[in-house]
Amino acid sequence: MDLKTNHASPVLTESSSVNISRLAFRQNMLPCSSPTTVLSTGLHLTVPRKKTGVLDDVRSTGWLDAMIASSPPPKRVTRDANEKDGAADTELSYQTWMVKYPSGLNTFEKIADHAKGKRIVLFLDYDGTLSPIVDNPDFAFMHKSMRDAVKRAANCFPTAIISGRSREKVLDFVKLTNLYYAGSHGMDIMYPIHKISSDGHTCPVEKQLKKFNLFQPASEFLPMIDEVFNILVEATKDIAGATVENNRFCVSVHFRNVDMTNWPMVGGIVHDMLKNYPRLRLTHGRKVLEIRPIIDWDKGKAVMFLLESLGLNERDDVLPIYVGDDRTDEDAFKVLREGNRGLGILVSSIPKESSAYYSLRNPSEVEMFLKRLVRCKKSHAL
Numbered sequence: 163m164d165l166k167t168n169h170a171s172p173v174l175t176e177s178s179s180v181n182i183s184r185l186a187f188r189q190n191m192l193p194c195s196s197p198t199t200v201l202s203t204g205l206h207l208t209v210p211r212k213k214t215g216v217l218d219d220v221r222s223t224g225w226l227d228a229m230i231a232s233s234p235p236p237k238r239v240t241r242d243a244n245e246k247d248g249a250a251d252t253e254l255s256y257q258t259w260m261v262k263y264p265s266g267l268n269t270f271e272k273i274a275d276h277a278k279g280k281r282i283v284l285f286l287d288y289d290g291t292l293s294p295i296v297d298n299p300d301f302a303f304m305h306k307s308m309r310d311a312v313k314r315a316a317n318c319f320p321t322a323i324i325s326g327r328s329r330e331k332v333l334d335f336v337k338l339t340n341l342y343y344a345g346s347h348g349m350d351i352m353y354p355i356h357k358i359s360s361d362g363h364t365c366p367v368e369k370q371l372k373k374f375n376l377f378q379p380a381s382e383f384l385p386m387i388d389e390v391f392n393i394l395v396e397a398t399k400d401i402a403g404a405t406v407e408n409n410r411f412c413v414s415v416h417f418r419n420v421d422m423t424n425w426p427m428v429g430g431i432v433h434d435m436l437k438n439y440p441r442l443r444l445t446h447g448r449k450v451l452e453i454r455p456i457i458d459w460d461k462g463k464a465v466m467f468l469l470e471s472l473g474l475n476e477r478d479d480v481l482p483i484y485v486g487d488d489r490t491d492e493d494a495f496k497v498l499r500e501g502n503r504g505l506g507i508l509v510s511s512i513p514k515e516s517s518a519y520y521s522l523r524n525p526s527e528v529e530m531f532l533k534r535l536v537r538c539k540k541s542h543a544l
């Protein structure tokens with residue numbers, strides 16, 4: 163796949179129908195009273211009374227279910243015997259799930275065997291993978307020990323961070339110069355001008371970073387994204403806990419801190435807005451709605467693009483490993499699974515269907531995994 167020569171292709175040519183005046187925000191969506199509905203997930207949720215067809219939308223499109231499905235409740239602290247039984251059941255179902263998605267730590271030797279004689283290329287997601295999930299996205303700092311582990315790993319293997327955040331923001335969190343960064347779900351890629359030499363030596367990534375190119379397949383959407391960001395900030399300003407984040411080529415609407423009874427209102431606002439922007443689409447993350455250009459580009463395409471930029475694509479002696487926790491990381495897992503290109507590792511503390519091959523429970527296990535990779539490389543076991 164020659165991604166570079168097809169740079170122009172990700173942008174679909176549908177015409178945009180931007181018309182802010184057509185936006186009717188859900189003032190009339192505010193609940194007159196609050197009926198309760200039972201969702202397909204089994205959860206009870208109070209939703210706004212049907213006044214303008216919103217309740218129909220909620221049920222017919224299933225987006226409210228999608229918001230809940232992508233946002234599992236946090237684990238509760240065990241208090242009594244019944245809850246202990248519940249915790250044991252939860253652990254049992256996790257262990258059962260791990261039969262299909264073995265722990266990257268418990269099966270490390272198998273991964274190392276597979277990697278023997280190959281050049282590992284590391285792709286790392288940021289939130290939930292390198293930093294623990296926190297309530298305030300501005301405070302999603304990386305632990306110092308994780309930064310150190312990533313730095314050491316990047317000295318051994320070409321390494322890229324692929325995040326939904328803007329490239330600048332993720333660089334600001336990670337603060338390392340010896341790796342590549344792809345922001346906005348891969349729509350803003352910093353890639354090397356020179357390919358990595360094929361004689362077995364990895365040219366120091368740091369050197370390459372002084373010379374890099376930018377690939378931004380959605381650049382024409384910048385004004386639209388800014389416009390939508392402003393609209394959403396205004397439209398959600400009265401919903402306690404709702405925040406909107408401008409990630410340059412995409413916008414995140416966070417509902418982690420919004421009372422669950424108001425989730426339909428957040429979803430309604432986003433869905434109404436999208437009706438007026440057919441060139442934008444919605445994806446779901448962890449308690450976040452992500453609005454992005456409707457271009458044929460995602461984290462999987464970004465992985466392929468970076469491999470090609472590094473001169474490491476379609477090679478039997480290269481093993482790409484992608485570590486991520488979110489739905490948007492599934493595109494990368496799929497690309498690596500296809501044709502046995504590489505390995506996906508899902509970071510999750512709960513059972514989830516995934517196209518990844520392996521699993522790690524949380525960012526601490528990611529850190530341990532990176533450290534073991536480095537130790538293995540240094541002892542020439544890779």
Ligand SMILES: O=P(O)(O)OC[C@H]1O[C@H](O[C@H]2O[C@H](CO)[C@@H](O)[C@H](O)[C@H]2O)[C@H](O)[C@@H](O)[C@@H]1O
Pocket residue numbers: 287288289290294295296297298299300302324325326327407409414416418447448449450452488490
């Ligand atoms: O691709 P990623 O690096 O995983 O970015 C995905 C989104 O991550 C951030 O939101 C998530 O993490 C926050 C901090 O822990 C948390 O508060 C939020 O609920 C999560 O959804 C980021 O803020 C988003 O913009 C990214 O799209």
